[in-house]
Amino acid sequence: MQTPSAAAVRLTSLAHGGGCACKIAPGELEAMVAGLVGVPSPSLLVGLDDGDDAAAVRLHGDQAVISTVDFFTPVVDDPYDWGRIAAANALSDVYAMGGTPILAVNLLCWPVDRLPRELATEVLRGGLDVATLAGCPVAGGHSVDDPEPKYGMAVTGVAHPDRLLRNDAGRPGLPLSLTKPLGLGTLNNRHKQTGEVFPEAVATMAQLNADASAAALAAGARCATDVTGFGLLGHLYKLARASGVTAVVDHRAVPYLEGAREAMAAGHVPGGSRRNLAWVAPHTRFEAGVDELEQLLLADAQTSGGLLVAGEVPGAPVIGELVAREEATLVVR
Incomplete structure (x- = not known):
């Protein structure tokens, strides 16, 4: 078979779902892994129990190793930007745990x-450039011949075991800060459907969460997650459930990328966003004025989104708070 020229290829046309929107639905994933238990270890600080962003193991008194992997189908047509975004997304799992990445290896699936x-x-090259920006060496990896292109990284990081950012450390009275605007899923869907390019969305996805993580730690935060494929509501639900609290969101305080609301209103809704909303809706009380469009925006499947921190982070808007557990795990006002 003759391969097309690089200029003629729209990478997103080869993907059934772009970026983190190609994830398995959260409810289905939880059912898959329910009951799976590995080797018990007193050194395992963070494992599968609460759906954290990465695993963490204590090496010795003041050092923990963080391990994660993340890869996905093309989210944009530009291959270099896709590489940058995928690398930033994989590195984000380490930052979301309060760690520093020290080593990455590539994962590449390619229809040769x-x-x-x-x-x-x-x-x-895009992945390497972002990892270099993070000060993280990229040392090899693994590739397979695959009908659908996919790219990402497995990343190892380090952190102080007593300063990990975890899903289960939320407490009533803590504000909720969001370090990147939402709307990436719907803009990426519009890009896939129309070919329109959204430079602000690309820049947002390629931005490392290193500074946000450092700021959260400096502010004394101990509870955080990043906002990716399960959307703001999906990741917040996991955090609130693990912490035994209710999360209250003021939908008017949530920041969005320019054009995101218009894209969603025009029908550019990723399938992953609808699945996210269906998963959290039974556990959420939507108050008057929070219509379906607003609900879908809050559940929008993000790719390489920001950090959601239980605590105040300089420069990040406060979008809600954690309160004592109520009947609903999430409340959107």
Whole structure:
């Protein structure tokens, strides 16, 4: 089969779902892993129990190792930008745990008979450049011939075991801060459908969460997660459930990227966003004025989104608070 020229390829046309919107639905995923228990270890600080962003193991008194992996289908057509976004997204899991990445390896799935080799090189170059910006070496990886292109990284990080940012450390009275605006899922869906490019969305996805993580730790935060494929409401639900609290969101305080609301209103709704909303709706009380469009925006499947921190973070808007557990785990006002 003759491969097309690089200029003729729209990478997003080869993906059934773009970026983190291609994740398995959260409810289905939880059912898959229910009851799976590995080797018990007193050194395991964070594992599968509460759906944290990464696993953490104590090495010795003041050092923990963080391990994570993340990869996905093309979220944009530009291969270099896709590589940058995928790398930033994978590194984010370490930052979301309060860690510093120290090593990454590539994961590449590539249809070698359908796509030019130079496109894969550009994807890898984008990932390498972002990892270099993070001060994280990239040392090899693994590749397979796959009908659908996918790219990401497995990342190892380090952190102080007593200063991890965890899902289960939320407490009543803590404000909720969000360090990147929402709307990435719907803008990416519009890009996939129309070819329109949204530079602000690309820049947001490629931005590292390193500074946000450092600011959260400096402010004394101990509870955080990043906002990716399960949307703001999905990740907040997991955090509130693990912490035994209710999370209250003021929908008017949530920041959005320019054009996101218009894209959602025009029908550019990722399938992952609808699945996210269906998952959290039974556990959420939506108060008057929070219509379906607002609900879908809050559940929008993000790719390489910001950190959601239980605590105040300089420069990040406060979008709600944690309160004592009520009947509903989430409340949206």
